Amino acid sequence: MERIRLFQxxxxxxxxxxxxxxxxxxxxxxxxxxxxTGLADTIMVGQHSTAELAAASFVNNVINAFSILGTGFSxxxxxxxxxxxxxxxxxxxxxxxxxxxxxxxxxxxxIVSVLSxxxxxxxxxxxxxxxxxxxxxxxxxxxxxxxxxxxxNSFRQFVEGIAQPSISMWVLLIGNLLNVIGNYILIYGKLxxxxxxxxxxxxxxxxxxxxxxxxxxxxxxxRKDYVPYRKGFREIRISLSWWKKLNVIGWPIGLQQGMEAGxxxxxxxxxxxxxxxxxxxxxxxxxISLISFTTYLGLxxxxxxxxxxxKGAGDWAKVRKITLAGIHLVIGVALVVCVVLFITKDYIGFxxxxxxxxxxxxxxxxxxxxxxxxxxxxQIILTNSLRGLSDVNVIMWISFVAxxxxxxxxxYLLGFPVGMGISGVWLAYLIGFACSVTLxxxxxxxxxxxxxxx
Numbered sequence: 001m002e003r004i005r006l007f008q009x010x011x012x013x014x015x016x017x018x019x020x021x022x023x024x025x026x027x028x029x030x031x032x033x034x035x036x037t038g039l040a041d042t043i044m045v046g047q048h049s050t051a052e053l054a055a056a057s058f059v060n061n062v063i064n065a066f067s068i069l070g071t072g073f074s075x076x077x078x079x080x081x082x083x084x085x086x087x088x089x090x091x092x093x094x095x096x097x098x099x100x101x102x103x104x105x106x107x108x109x110x111i112v113s114v115l116s117x118x119x120x121x122x123x124x125x126x127x128x129x130x131x132x133x134x135x136x137x138x139x140x141x142x143x144x145x146x147x148x149x150x151x152x153n154s155f156r157q158f159v160e161g162i163a164q165p166s167i168s169m170w171v172l173l174i175g176n177l178l179n180v181i182g183n184y185i186l187i188y189g190k191l192x193x194x195x196x197x198x199x200x201x202x203x204x205x206x207x208x209x210x211x212x213x214x215x216x217x218x219x220x221x222x223r224k225d226y227v228p229y230r231k232g233f234r235e236i237r238i239s240l241s242w243w244k245k246l247n248v249i250g251w252p253i254g255l256q257q258g259m260e261a262g263x264x265x266x267x268x269x270x271x272x273x274x275x276x277x278x279x280x281x282x283x284x285x286x287x288i289s290l291i292s293f294t295t296y297l298g299l300x301x302x303x304x305x306x307x308x309x310x311k312g313a314g315d316w317a318k319v320r321k322i323t324l325a326g327i328h329l330v331i332g333v334a335l336v337v338c339v340v341l342f343i344t345k346d347y348i349g350f351x352x353x354x355x356x357x358x359x360x361x362x363x364x365x366x367x368x369x370x371x372x373x374x375x376x377x378x379q380i381i382l383t384n385s386l387r388g389l390s391d392v393n394v395i396m397w398i399s400f401v402a403x404x405x406x407x408x409x410x411x412y413l414l415g416f417p418v419g420m421g422i423s424g425v426w427l428a429y430l431i432g433f434a435c436s437v438t439l440x441x442x443x444x445x446x447x448x449x450x451x452x453x454x
Contacts, residue, residue, distance in 0.1 A: 094232020
């Protein structure tokens with residue numbers, strides 16, 4: 001009997017692994033397209049000059065913190081679509097998309113206003129003076145692309161929410177391929193174009209993001225199986241109550257993601273106090289971490305899609321199993337990543353820059369980056385599972401405690417008063433992840449026990 005029960009449990013987990021992987025792989029591939037673009041930016045800009053690499057590190061960390069907040073806000077669409085799918089309310093999904101576009105646009109206005117304020121007060125962030133002529137124009141170009149990212153996010157969450165992530169995969173891959181080609185032409189001045197360096201990278205990114213938005217719109221307008229969604233988009237009006245619901249779910253998710261990204265932004269600023277060399281090494285290490293983060297995030301997004309569906313169907317036993325299955329998968333991936341980083345630790349930095357001193361600093365950070373994998377992977381799955389359940393207020397407060405009250409102060413104390421420098425700043429990530437995983441795990445356990453009456 002015990003063997004039969006064990007076999008049934010393993011068989012059920014196998015089904016959950018398969019469902020996560022089938023949904024997650026297109027999301028991962030699409031995300032890898034974005035990461036490859038960032039990787040190409042970093043490599044091409046780093047090979048062009050170390051100063052431009054440092055400037056890109058600062059601007060990208062600041063802009064990305066708010067872009068990630070906005071992307072997190074757009075995730076409000078997925079649980080609403082998941083519940084509508086479980087109840088076969090397909091026309092309503094088109095209405096949710098329409099209202100999501102409006103909600104994302106109003107959020108974009110706020111994000112652009114805040115970033116404009118940061119731009120006008122860059123002097124207060126005390127970055128190296130030699131980087132200022134590079135930071136200012138690149139910041140403005142990157143800022144102008146935010147609106148296109150936010151509008152595209154609505155369509156991306158729509159196609160992923162209806163379990164068609166391959167569409168977003170192809171849009172992201174094509175758009176990011178265009179970006180990489182544009183980088184090569186504009187950074188180095190090929191095909192008769194002037195050599196623009198970092199500015200060229202910014203222009204290429206802006207053009208590719210506009211192109212991706214247009215591709216999403218074309219797919220939505222042309223696909224025959226989207227007829228009920230287009231009907232809902234046309235007939236359901238923009239509604240204040242729907243807009244409010246998207247905001248009620250979206251802002252906690254956005255703030256949660258924004259606080260996590262904000263931690264990276266603040267640590268980038270603190271790293272800048274250590275000089276251009278440390279800032280360049282920080283950018284290299286962050287870029288390396290984004291490769292594994294993409295895999296965790298893709299699997300986490302798949303978990304969110306499935307938990308939202310099972311919640312709509314009232315099957316909380318499946319919510320538990322899909323969450324545990326997601327944790328099993330990402331721990332396996334994290335261990336593989338650690339092995340790869342260990343094998344390549346002596347020369348991986350040279351992929352991004354030929355500066356020996358930058359590579360020496362990167363080698364110091366790699367052992368921390370290996371440990372970072374386990375905490376980052378588990379907190380992504382737990383966060384996405386709770387997000388799929390629309391349990392978003394709690395994850396926002398957990399992120400506030402783990403990152404703003406724990407990680408950032410620890411980073412400052414270890415990096416400066418204790419005198420550990422960039423290693424101390426990076427150790428704060430491990431502390432923040434440990435706190436986040438513990439609190440998220442307790443919350444998930446509480447939710448499961450409450451609904452399963454354990």
